[in-house]
Every structure is written in structure tokens, then in C-alpha cells.
Amino acid sequence: MTGRFPVLDPATGEVIEEVHDAGPEDAVAALDAAVAAQAAWAGTPPRERAEVLRAARAGLLSRIEEFALLITREMGKPLAESRAEVHYAADFLLWFAEEAVRVSGEYRASPGGDFRIVTTRQPVGPCLLISPWNFPLAMITRKVGPALAAGCTAVLKPAEDTPLSCLLLARVFADAGLPPGVLNVVTTSRPAPVVERLLADGRLRKLSFTGSTQVGRLLLAQAADGVLRTSMELGGNAPFLVFADADLEAAVDGAVLAKLRNGGQSCVAANRFLVEAPVADEFAARLAERMESVRLGPGDDPGSQLGPLINRRQLDRVAALVDDAVAHGARVLAGGKATGPYYPATVLADVPEAARLHREEIFGPVAPISVFEDEPTALAMANDTPYGLVAYLYTRDLARAVRVGERLETGMVGINRGLVSNAAAPFGGVKQSGLGREGGFEGIEEYLSTKYLAVDLHP
Incomplete structure (x- = not known):
């Protein structure tokens, strides 16, 4: 050695x-x-x-x-x-x-x-x-x-x-x-x-x-x-689709799990939250309330729910992505500022497509929300990325769940579920x-x- x-x-x-x-x-x-x-x-x-x-x-x-x-x-x-x-x-x-x-x-x-x-x-x-x-x-x-x-x-x-x-x-x-x-x-x-x-x-x-x-x-x-x-x-750029007919309480639970597991430092973390217009404001408000209650602290603190990011380089990168989104017009509903080695659970609303968050993997506890008007638009937005690891969708309509699930350009899809990883399931993606x-x-x-x-x- x-x-x-x-x-x-x-x-x-x-x-x-x-x-x-x-x-x-x-x-x-x-x-x-x-x-x-x-x-x-x-x-x-x-x-x-x-x-x-x-x-x-x-x-x-x-x-x-x-x-x-x-x-x-x-x-x-x-x-x-x-x-x-x-x-x-x-x-x-x-x-x-x-x-x-x-x-x-x-x-x-x-x-x-x-x-x-x-x-x-x-x-x-x-x-x-x-x-x-x-x-x-x-x-x-x-x-x-x-x-x-x-x-x-x-x-x-x-x-x-x-x-x-x-x-x-x-x-x-x-x-x-x-x-x-x-x-x-x-x-x-x-x-x-x-x-x-x-x-x-x-x-x-x-x-x-x-x-x-x-x-x-x-x-x-x-x-x-x-x-x-x-x-x-x-890498991934996972879309998290919420349709107007979804169980919003279940969708918020799934969103928190898909976003905050491992502090968002996961290739299967939800990266873009795409919400149908009639429920977008309510979903954003509920998610912001949940994210604001997440307690930061060192991992060995029994009360900690969100630990530090892995290093300063990653912390600075997440902060830069949020700042870029805000500069493009996004609104901060929760979090948004680093505290020491920690980045708080953050929710951004009205995130425009020009923001880097839409194109880059965040790898941090940041949930950017965008709005869609109909199913074809949701699919177009979800698939508009060179990545294709995982997607999540929430809907009570079984036909829609299957139809959208089949058309999403990803290797894995969580349907009314914010966690897909399991040793018995094939894990992997398509495209890049x-x-x-x-x-x-x-x-x-x-x-x-x-x-x-x-x-x-x-x-």
C-alpha cells in the first residue's frame, strides 16, 4: 500500500x-x-x-x-x-x-x-x-x-x-x-x-x-x-406525477418518502414534481407543511430526521440549483437556505422549465413543483430528459395508471407508491x-x- x-x-x-x-x-x-x-x-x-x-x-x-x-x-x-x-x-x-x-x-x-x-x-x-x-x-x-x-x-x-x-x-x-x-x-x-x-x-x-x-x-x-x-x-431525473384524481394524502406521503429517503441523495429520489393544475396548490401547501416539520441534525441524534449532505461540494451544488430556480422565478414554500453542513427539506413552487433543476439530478432534499394541464402534457414533461431510471405516479384511475406507466420512458415505475427498491425486483434504467x-x-x-x-x- x-x-x-x-x-x-x-x-x-x-x-x-x-x-x-x-x-x-x-x-x-x-x-x-x-x-x-x-x-x-x-x-x-x-x-x-x-x-x-x-x-x-x-x-x-x-x-x-x-x-x-x-x-x-x-x-x-x-x-x-x-x-x-x-x-x-x-x-x-x-x-x-x-x-x-x-x-x-x-x-x-x-x-x-x-x-x-x-x-x-x-x-x-x-x-x-x-x-x-x-x-x-x-x-x-x-x-x-x-x-x-x-x-x-x-x-x-x-x-x-x-x-x-x-x-x-x-x-x-x-x-x-x-x-x-x-x-x-x-x-x-x-x-x-x-x-x-x-x-x-x-x-x-x-x-x-x-x-x-x-x-x-x-x-x-x-x-x-x-x-x-x-x-x-x-444518474436519474425522476418525475413524480400527481393527477387530479389522486389520493392527495397518500401522494404527499409518497412524495416525502421518494424525496427525503437518504436525504434526497439517491438516484431514485423524486427530482421533478409534476402536478395537475386543479390540485397543484393544495398538494404544494401540504407538502410544504410536511417538509417544514422535518428536523435537521447529526445522524446519531435520535431526533434527527434529516442528516447532513455528504460533503461541502454537494451542499454548494444543491444551494446553487435552488438559487438558479429562484432566479428564474420559482417561489420558496419551505426551506431554501443551508445551515452549516445541512440543507433543509425544501419545496419550490412555479418552477419554470428553464431552471437547472429540471435538467440536472439534485441529489438533495429539494422538491421543485411544476404544473400540467392534461395527461399528454404530463407525459411529455416527464419524458423530456435524457435520463430514464424511475418515475412515480399517483392516480385512482387504474386504466390511467397502466397507460401512463407503460408510456413513461423509465426502467421502473412506482404506482401509488413512493418506494420501488426491493431485492426481489429488477433495478435499472433506460436511456442514459x-x-x-x-x-x-x-x-x-x-x-x-x-x-x-x-x-x-x-x-
Whole structure:
């Protein structure tokens, strides 16, 4: 290792711990270990791989408070949300433990009947898994779970803001009996040269990345030379549609959940609130009342409902987006001014399309509201973005729910529901929001290759 770098508490700016600062040579050593362990791990019976994942889940759940406090300290979210993340992370380990034994192929006759077509599924090989800071545990198990279940080894690079949860999880896996070399953690404050070196190594066969679309484009270009299998979970610009016939109380509940979960620092956070004209004022007033009551504070304060943003750079960015919207004519109904490392739950009304908030991912607790007159206009506004991760819609009309849900250009849609994430569901987007899916039956497919055997039946 080439040195150490500090991990900071976003609420206080204090150093929590220092961790190893890996360079490209350390990353290659990690890949060496993954390559050396690949054949044996791929040859491990699926049931045994599943048992390791189950044991890791049990170890994780036995240390809920330890993990939750660590997540809160390095990322800032309230302890209640951190505990929920630990359970969410554990769900992926259980789900993919169950999927490990269900990987299968086919045996069928060729159309001419003269030979048999046999397909089998095999692990793609050593993987590079790059996780974000906003869910520093769950976004790791969402990648590690299917990779290990499929029989792949991995090099795991956590976000430099939040590596501590990842390091503790690696210990849990070791205690669960995961063989050395199967999972290799590389912490670094200089991700670009580390990742570039790994992507240039011909032994790497798979890249899974969660992060911004801008970085995702760069990684896709670098992965092209090696023709790597890629999974990309990138940025979002989620519309939250409220039709005039919606249950407004339920819509406000869903809006608060979709906006404030993780302090708005989530790719599936509602980014644009599009409300039908007859109920726009009432919805805005109700939402503003709810958002104004949200209590700011450090995540380890039991009364805190909204913690600090991850760092000063993100705080300044959110503030600039709000200032831009106000300069374009938006009205502040709640919040709107930073307090130390915190940005309050904020509601903006009359947000014009020219505001940056309509085009950029906020990644903060800001709810900009715009008005639409009819369903076609709502769809046009919702789809007017290069992103397509998730959308939310509230209506009592079942036909409208299905019709609009099918026409929204997103990979996921929450219908009368402000939360879509679940280990059993396929998570991912379309357009510039990414490639591939994580979770669900589809999640393990990203780590498997199909092999075809043509079997001649004649001697």
C-alpha cells in the first residue's frame, strides 16, 4: 500500500479513521488474487456458495447496530435509515443465495432433429465492482451477492467517502468462510488511475458501476477495449406525477418518502414534481407543511430526521440549483437556505422549465413543483430528459395508471407508491440511466455467460 487517507464525518468534519490509499500496483495485486481464486470458486458447488452468502447475511444481521452506526458516521444519514439499509443489504445476500442454486440451461432437439442443443451457464470471470457513497452497504451487497452466487471472484472498490462499511463487510465475509482471493477490497482516494489500470488488464471480464452518468460514459469507453461485460446504474431525473384524481394524502406521503429517503441523495429520489393544475396548490401547501416539520441534525441524534449532505461540494451544488430556480422565478414554500453542513427539506413552487433543476439530478432534499394541464402534457414533461431510471405516479384511475406507466420512458415505475427498491425486483434504467439490471431474477444474469454445446447423436 502506498499511504493512507482520512474518512470524515460529514456532520462534524472530524476524521473517523484513516484507511489504506491504494495505487494501481495494489489494484493489480487484488486482481491477481481474484484471478488465482476464480477457477476454484467457479468450481465450488452452488449450494456451498449459497451457504457462504447465508452465513454472511447472518453475520451482518448479528451486527446491525455496529453497521448502522458506521454508516451514519461516514455517510450522515439518521440511524433509523442506516438500520433499514443494513436489512436491505442483507436481503440481497439472502435473495442471491437462493438464486445460486437455480442457475440452469436447456436441452432441446435441433429443428432438423439430427443433433441436440445444450446450453449451460458459466460465471463470466473476475469482476470489478465500483460502489457509490450514498448506500455504502446495500449497493455493495447488490453487486457482491450475484457475483459470488454466480461463481465470480471480484475486486471491489468502494467510494472514497464511505469505505468503512465495505471493509467491515469484507471481515464478515471472511468470518462466513469465503475463501481468500474471492473478494478483494481496494480503497483509494485516487480512483481514476486505479480503475483505469484494472480496465486495461485483459484478465478482467466484467465491470459493474453505480454512479454518475458522466463517469459511467468514461468507464464504458475504457471498458470497450477489453470488450467487457458491463452493468451501469447511472444518474436519474425522476418525475413524480400527481393527477387530479389522486389520493392527495397518500401522494404527499409518497412524495416525502421518494424525496427525503437518504436525504434526497439517491438516484431514485423524486427530482421533478409534476402536478395537475386543479390540485397543484393544495398538494404544494401540504407538502410544504410536511417538509417544514422535518428536523435537521447529526445522524446519531435520535431526533434527527434529516442528516447532513455528504460533503461541502454537494451542499454548494444543491444551494446553487435552488438559487438558479429562484432566479428564474420559482417561489420558496419551505426551506431554501443551508445551515452549516445541512440543507433543509425544501419545496419550490412555479418552477419554470428553464431552471437547472429540471435538467440536472439534485441529489438533495429539494422538491421543485411544476404544473400540467392534461395527461399528454404530463407525459411529455416527464419524458423530456435524457435520463430514464424511475418515475412515480399517483392516480385512482387504474386504466390511467397502466397507460401512463407503460408510456413513461423509465426502467421502473412506482404506482401509488413512493418506494420501488426491493431485492426481489429488477433495478435499472433506460436511456442514459444505465445498462443491465441489479436485483430480481435478472440480477444474476449479469454475471453469467451462456455456452452452447452442439451434441451429435450419431456414432
